[in-house]
Amino acid sequence: MEAPLLRVEHLAKAYGQVVTARDVSFDVAAGEALGVVGPNGAGKSTLLNLVTGTARSDGGTLLLDGQDVTRWSAPRRSAAGVGRSYQVPRPFAGMTVFENVLVGARFGGGHGGREARRLAIDALERTGMAHLANTPAGRLRLLDRKRLELARALATGPRLILLDEIAGGLTDAELPELVALVAELRDAGLAVVWIEHIVHALLQVVDRLMCLALGDVVAIGDPATVMRDPRVVEVYLGSTVDPGPAAAS
Amino acid sequence: MSAVTDVRRRGGRASMVGSGLLVVAVLVLALWVPYNVSLGTLSSLVGLFVLVILGTTWNLMAGYAGMVSIGQQAFIGIGGYGVIHLADAVGLPVLGAVVAAAVVCGAVAWATSFLVFRLAGGYFAIGTWVVAEVVKLLTTQVDALGGGSGLSLGAFQGADRVARVATVYWLGLTLAVVVVLATFALMRSRVGLGLTAIRDDPTAASGLGVPVDRSKRIVYVASSAGVGLAGALTALNTLRVTPDSIFSVGFTASMIFVVLIGGIGTIEGPIVGAVVSFVLQDRLADLGSLYLVVLGVVAIVVVLLAPRGLWGLVTRVTDVHLFPLVHTVRREASED
Ligand SMILES: Nc1ncnc2c1ncn2[C@@H]1O[C@H](COP(=O)(O)OP(=O)(O)O)[C@@H](O)[C@H]1O
Ligand SMILES: [Mg+2]
Numbered sequence: 001m002e003a004p005l006l007r008v009e010h011l012a013k014a015y016g017q018v019v020t021a022r023d024v025s026f027d028v029a030a031g032e033a034l035g036v037v038g039p040n041g042a043g044k045s046t047l048l049n050l051v052t053g054t055a056r057s058d059g060g061t062l063l064l065d066g067q068d069v070t071r072w073s074a075p076r077r078s079a080a081g082v083g084r085s086y087q088v089p090r091p092f093a094g095m096t097v098f099e100n101v102l103v104g105a106r107f108g109g110g111h112g113g114r115e116a117r118r119l120a121i122d123a124l125e126r127t128g129m130a131h132l133a134n135t136p137a138g139r140l141r142l143l144d145r146k147r148l149e150l151a152r153a154l155a156t157g158p159r160l161i162l163l164d165e166i167a168g169g170l171t172d173a174e175l176p177e178l179v180a181l182v183a184e185l186r187d188a189g190l191a192v193v194w195i196e197h198i199v200h201a202l203l204q205v206v207d208r209l210m211c212l213a214l215g216d217v218v219a220i221g222d223p224a225t226v227m228r229d230p231r232v233v234e235v236y237l238g239s240t241v242d243p244g245p246a247a248a249s
Numbered sequence: 250m251s252a253v254t255d256v257r258r259r260g261g262r263a264s265m266v267g268s269g270l271l272v273v274a275v276l277v278l279a280l281w282v283p284y285n286v287s288l289g290t291l292s293s294l295v296g297l298f299v300l301v302i303l304g305t306t307w308n309l310m311a312g313y314a315g316m317v318s319i320g321q322q323a324f325i326g327i328g329g330y331g332v333i334h335l336a337d338a339v340g341l342p343v344l345g346a347v348v349a350a351a352v353v354c355g356a357v358a359w360a361t362s363f364l365v366f367r368l369a370g371g372y373f374a375i376g377t378w379v380v381a382e383v384v385k386l387l388t389t390q391v392d393a394l395g396g397g398s399g400l401s402l403g404a405f406q407g408a409d410r411v412a413r414v415a416t417v418y419w420l421g422l423t424l425a426v427v428v429v430l431a432t433f434a435l436m437r438s439r440v441g442l443g444l445t446a447i448r449d450d451p452t453a454a455s456g457l458g459v460p461v462d463r464s465k466r467i468v469y470v471a472s473s474a475g476v477g478l479a480g481a482l483t484a485l486n487t488l489r490v491t492p493d494s495i496f497s498v499g500f501t502a503s504m505i506f507v508v509l510i511g512g513i514g515t516i517e518g519p520i521v522g523a524v525v526s527f528v529l530q531d532r533l534a535d536l537g538s539l540y541l542v543v544l545g546v547v548a549i550v551v552v553l554l555a556p557r558g559l560w561g562l563v564t565r566v567t568d569v570h571l572f573p574l575v576h577t578v579r580r581e582a583s584e585d
Contacts (some may be wrong), residue, residue: 073460074455074456078455099442103458188270
């Protein structure tokens, strides 16, 4: 069997007394989408920070395509094909939407001027943002900021894309478009990790599901099985998660 | 669905006119002014070129890379002492001494960056100031540099005064133009794109592949080398440096003043700020210490009424960009 694109082994991270990852292990293959659910504060976003390298793990190993990248800097991981979107968008507010995306194409993507401009436009078109290309990113409304997160990550030409709650706030008409885009990325051979509270959207795409709580992997595997797992149900009791129509069916 | 897309990086007609006027201004300064003003005025105009360089380089650091240093007088001092020492004791020709002094500044900035880059925000500012004080103290300990009493330039002795002032004037104008154009070129390059991203959000920039530390170091070294040029120019103009004059924190205060009133984060802003600052200095020289009060009031008023500086006011009412950096995407539906 082929080595998974991302393999996380015994990852550990704590902020003071708050443990955000305790012996977390999982992997994702190219062409596979892994969904991640869990209550607020479970450590989902921090997990993405550890994989992209913007936060340092306390222990454990990260393998990208079989290569140990645990000590690699964030820019180096980006160049190696790790892309992500932030739950709370972090646009370059003083730059235009196009320039935001261009940063991804020129640096993470490593492309020269002309090719980078083409890829930036391409990423804007795929995410439906081309008409906003010249808008200063600081003036975007929240939903467009989230879209920009995705466009910027795509422009780096990632092999692994990490999505952090990109569906929140979308209308019923927009949600299927996003689901289709994520499915398209997965089918194009990217490894996808998607954190989402809107579980019914998630379940339309992901091949496997992982549930995190207080830094622990509660369950991982077939989505339907994980959603029925008594430990997962217990974690969600009284939480604000919207299981949606998929869970009811 | 397919569209013809074109990405431009130039201003419109008004910007072309503006750039043309700037070129004319530089030509007037180069070709007309030297033959039509007094030697004293010519010499004081070198102060304007120094302000342009200081504002441009400080803006490069603070406005584009988010590094607020209050210790750049270290490099004025090294540049000033450097040019005199290299010209007199080492025997380099004056122009060579100026360039070499700037290179020394760049090297010192590179070395000290490993110290000050460990500090964030306000601590970075204080760290740079401490480095400047240490450099000043070390300078006063070296006998070859005149100890506490400083150095006088010998290389120009015997030269005709008119030729000397004119040489320094033209050198100053050239250096100011070179520093502004080099900054413009840097900001249009890949490095500049990364720097702007770092200014807005270093974490997001790093995650998109921008080498944050390396980019900041490039800017710190380049900016400090530029400040070294200004220091060398100041020494050539006054013919004398003392630790207290050339390591004065007042230089950094004027850099900040120039950038704040002109407009931070633009190439044009520091040029406008330098001109305003120079005119104020010239007009208010007789006021003594009251001059500083006026400067303070001007700074407060401008910051309150025009947070993006005087140049920010210009770009709010017109679409003039003398040094266009922004990308404009133009899309047209294709024929087929
Ligand atoms: N940089 C940080 N410093 C301190 N605590 C943090 C930091 N980042 C996250 N945390 C804490 O780690 C825990 C997990 O946060 P997060 O990963 O954002 O959870 P989730 O995305 O699952 O909601 C929270 O208690 C949060 O307060
Ligand atoms: Mg989160």
